[in-house]
Amino acid sequence: MNDFKWFSIGFQIITDLLLAGGLWMILKKCNMKGWHGLIPGLRFYDLGIVGGRESEGWMAMVFDALNAVFRFGYYFIPADAAVNGVWMLLWMVAAITDIIYEVRVMDSVIRTFDAPKRYSFLWVIMPWYVAAKLGFSVNYEPVNLGRYNDDEELAGTAPADIDAAIDDDPSDDGLVIHLRNRVVRAKGRRRYLLKDINLTIPNGSLVLLLGGSGAGKTTLINAVIGYEKANAQVSLNGVNIYRHYDEMKHKIGYVPQQDLLRLNDSVRRTLSDAALFRLPKDIKPAERAKRLDDVVETLGMTGRDDGLVAKKSGGQKKRISIGMELIADPELFILDEPDSGLDGVIARELFERLRDVADQGKIVIAITHTPDRVVDLFDKVIVLARDSGRVGRLAFYGTPDEAKKFFEKDSMERIVMSVNSTHEGGEGRADEFIEKFAHLKQEGGALSNG
C-alpha cells in the first residue's frame, strides 16, 4: 500500500511537470510568455488567446483558480459534515466547469496546431500527454494563430490621412465615414476590429458591402450608424451621427440579418406599431396611415398585408422586416444580408425595391453573400478584408466595374475569395489588395471618392 502511495505521488509529480513543461513550450511556440504555462489559471487564459477564444480562456482561468482554491482549502475547513458537504458540492461544480472550459480552450489550441481532433478527447483523460506532445514535438507548430495582433501596422491607408479628414468639417452631402479604428477591450486587452476606413457615399446610392466572414462588415455598419461608436467621424448630410445620435438614430434604418419579428402579431399591426415608434409624434394619424400604405406598396405587399406574420413566406417576412425600418423614411438605410434564405427571383425583386428606395435620394447599403445576381443594380461596392493581424480594413471602394478591374476578377464572389484567407478556402491576398488600394488612393487614382 505504501509503495502504491509513493508511486501515485511520483506519477502525479511527473504528469504535473509534463503538463507545465508542455504548456510552457506551447505558449513559447506561439510567441507568448512561456513561463505562464507554470501558473494554474493564467496559462489557460493565454492559451485562450492563442486559440482565439479569449472569453473561454478567461472562464477557464477563473474556474481553474476556483478549483485550486477548493482543492487546497479542503484541508483547512472545519470538520463539520454540513460544511464538508457544501464544500465538496461547490468543488465538484467548479471542477466540472473547469474541465469543460479547458476542453473548449484546448480544442481551439489543438486546431491552431493542426493536431488530430482526438487530442481534444485525450485532454480530458491525459492532459499531460497532449500538452507534452504539442509542446515538445517538432512536428507541431502553430499554423493558424487566432491571436489578434494589437500593434502591427500594415502599410496601407496612412493614418495621417484619416486624422486630417476627422479634423475637417463634415461634408454636407451624403454619408461621410472617417474611421480611424474600432477597438474593443476585453479583460484588459485591446483588440482592433477595424482600422483606417475613409470613404464618402453620395445620396441616391445603392452600395454593396462585401467581405469574408469576420472581415468586419457588421462591425463597420454598427460603427457607421453609431450603435457601437468607433474612433471615427461619421456624418450624414452634414450632421455628425455620433454627436447627434438621439436625433440621427431616427434617420437611420437598420435591417438585421434575422427577421426579428413577433410571429404571432398581424402584419398590419406590426408595421403600424413600427410607425408609432419610429415616426415623430406630431405626424397626424391620416398621414401615418398613408405612409404605411406607401411602404406596403413600395415593398410590393399591397393586398398581402393582412394575417399573421407567422403565416407569411420567408420573402414576405423579410419585406415586413424592411418595412418596419422603411416606414420612418430613413435617409440612410442599411440591410444585413436581406436576401439570405431567398431564392434568386425573390432576391432580385427585393433588391429592385431597394434600388427604388435609393432612387428616392436615400443611401442604401446592403451586405449580401450572393452579390453577382444583383450586382448590376448597385452604384458602388465596398470591399472589406481581414489583414494578417486579423483587423478589418478597406480593400476597395468604387463602382462594381472598377472593382472587377482592380481585383482582376470577373465576379464579386471571386473578389471576396481573393481576399479571404487560405484557411477559409480563399486566396489569402487581403494584405496585397489593402496595400494596393491605399497606394492607389495616395496617388490620386481614378477611383471614386475613396
Add this chain to the structure above:
Amino acid sequence: MAEKRRYRGRFAQTGIYLGKLFRMFVYQNDWKMLPMAALIGGLVTFAVGTNVFVTQEGTMNGCFSLACVCVWNGCFNSIQVICRERPIIKREHRSGAHISSYIAAHMIYQAVLCIAQTAIILTICGFAGFKFPKEGLVTSYFLLDFAISMFLITYAADMLSLAISAIVKNTTAAMTVMPFVMMFQLLFSGTLILLNGPAANIPNFTITKWGLQSLCALGDYNSQPMVSMWNMIWKFRGYEIEGQKPIEMLTDYIRKNGLRDQFLQETGAYSAVEAYAHTADNVILCWFVLLLMIMLFAVVAVAVLEQIDRDKR
C-alpha cells in the same frame, strides 16, 4: 442641424406595447395559461379536501397548496416572455424603444393575467367545497382579502420570473433556472423544512413564506381545532402498560364527557403560530413585503434589460 423632432415617450410606448401583448395573448399561446391555472388549481384543491378553514391541518395544507399553485402559475406566466424575444427587444431598443415602457407594459399585462388566474382558482376552491369564512380582516369581505393575498403571491412570483427572464439570454437557460427557483420557494418557505440557526432567516426571502403567512392569518389558523393530536392518541388506544390501557381510559373519558371538541380546541391553541396572528396588521405586513418584492423584481428586470445592447450578435 434640422429641427429637433419629438418621438413617443415612455407613457405612449407603454400603451403600444400593451396593445401588442394583448394581441399576442389572443394569437399566441399565452391564453393557455388560464385553462392551465384552472387545471392545476382543480387538481390541488380537490386533493386538499374540504377541511380548509375548518381544522388547522386542513387550513395549513390548503393554504400551502394554494400558495404553491400561485407561485407555480406566476412563475410559468412570464419565465420565457422576455428571453424568447430578446433580439427583437434589442432591435427595438436601438430604434428608440424604452426598456422601462416595455417592462411597465409587461407588468400591467401580467397583473391582468394574475387577477384572472386568482379568480379562476378561487372559483374552483368554491366548487371544491372550501368553507370560506365571511368576515375579512383588512376589508369587510374575506374573499376579497383572500383574493388580494393570492393575487400578490401570484404576481410576486410572476415578477420574479420576469426578472429571471430579463437576466437569462435564452429560453433554455430560463427553463434550467426555473426548477431551482421553484424548489427554493417551496422548500425554504419554512413549512416543509424547519431551518435552525442563521439559516432560519432564509424563508424571509421567499414569496411563499409571506404568502402563506397572509393566507393562514386570514383563515384564522390559530383559532381552529387541531385534529392530528387526537387522531394520533386514538391510534394508540390499545397501548398497554402493566396490563392497563391508560390511553384508552383517557379517550373514553374525553368522549363520554363530551370533551372531545374542547380537547381539539385546546391542542389547537397549544400549537398556535405567532406569525399567523389573525390581525389586519399582520396581513398588511405580508402584503407590504410582497409588494416590496414585486417592486424589487421589476427594478431588477429594467436595470438588467437596459444592458441589452451589450448582447453579442
